[in-house]
Amino acid sequence: MTASAPLGPLQFRLVLLRRMADHQPGLVEDARHEPGASLAGMREANRRWQAVLRAPRGRGALRRYRSVLGEPESSVRRRTGGLECDVLLWPLPLWPGLRFEVTAGPGGAVWNEWLVRAPGTAGPELRTAAGLRPWSCTVDEVAGAFAPARPMEGSAPARWALAFTDPADGRPHVAEFTWGLFQRLLPGGA
Structure with a gap:
């Protein structure tokens, strides 16, 4: 380059x-x-x-992504509560089952940016904390599998964390994510 x-x-x-x-x-x-x-x-x-x-x-945040990634594979308008937003998805060949998702509000202000499961693609079956593998699942998938998971502030930009209790043994864990993709599991925190 x-x-x-x-x-x-x-x-x-x-x-x-x-x-x-x-x-x-x-x-x-x-x-x-x-x-x-x-x-x-x-x-x-x-x-x-x-x-x-x-x-x-x-450039504005949304225009910046379009400039770097090209036109999105899909773009939909979504209502969340009383707010409307645009959700744009781009494929990234390194992760064919995922999409880079940008959620933008009025005027192109980016509210969220991370990797999500591609529409129509099955994610892993998550039953216990032991089943979490790096790069295998997204924030939404872990939150859904281990509800009620508690969102936590990440340790750096583009990082998120979820505290949850393992249904198999009742032990608390913290799942850490980078760009929405699972990275590692830590004890405690739920």
Whole structure:
């Protein structure tokens, strides 16, 4: 990737992987090799993405995603309570069963951005905490399987956590996610 080349879907995947490397360096290393990207390329993609985010006269958040990822695979209008939002989905080849989802409010303000299960694609059957595997499930899937899960603040941008009790043994756990994808399970917190 050269400095003058525009950011695109490959570089965006590297941005997602960069944040995931904190918890799953082995999976990230394997995934990084799939598109043939170097460690330096991953760092450069992240540096450029951060520059786009912080640009003083940058594009609006939703326009930024369209610019990098192209036109979404699907876009629907959804009502949540008294608010209407747009939900846009983009495929990312590294995770064929998932989509990158951006939820945007009026004027293109991005409310949420993360990986979700692709429509019509079955997720894993989650019955106990022992069944959680890194990169196997999304925030929504864990929240639904272990209701009532309690959302918690993540440890960094693009991170989320859910506290829940394992129905198998009654022990509390915290599931950590990066960009909406499960990364690791910690004891306690429910």
